[in-house]
Amino acid sequence: MLGEVIMGKNWTGIVAIDNANLRLAIAQIPEDDDLAARLRQIFPECFTTNDDEGPVPLSLIMKKHAEMKCDGTHGADEKALEALNVPFVRWSLTEENYKSYPDWMEGLLSLEYQKAHKISFGSVIPINGYDYVIVREDGEEIVVTPVERVAADITKLPWS
DSSP states (O other): OTTOOOOEEOHHHHHTOSOHHHHHHHHHSOTTSHHHHHHHHHOGGGEESSOOOSOEEHHHHHHHHHHHHHTTOTTHHHHHHHHTTOOOEEEESSHHHHHHOTTTOSOBOOHHHHHHSOOSTTOEEEETTEEEEEEEEOSSEEEEEEGGGEESOTTSOTTO
């Protein structure tokens, strides 16, 4: 496919597809694959040359993180999110961590808050009136992104 512009995925278009198998196939196909070129012709709404603001599958965030971690990229979690155009903030889970890195943290989540909410990867938690998905949790801090930016499971979307 010489001279063809490789297009990125339009996650808003992909997650809008009703058929879970088709949605998953389009989400997983590499952009430079021959079949992807045919899919772009049939489903142009699922591909873009612009940065997409739609939800990114949580599994893609995990995959991108694993790729960057294998490459030895420092800060692979954050770099994976940045590469996928997913905004994020850090919240400290321990007072010690918060005191050590106050400029990196949005704030400290109290022990009472932590006991009242499930603090684990992929969980949705409310903070200051907004819902966030936890995209990293290491016992000392969490990294969260607005719930609108992540599709937890592309095969089982809430409106499917």
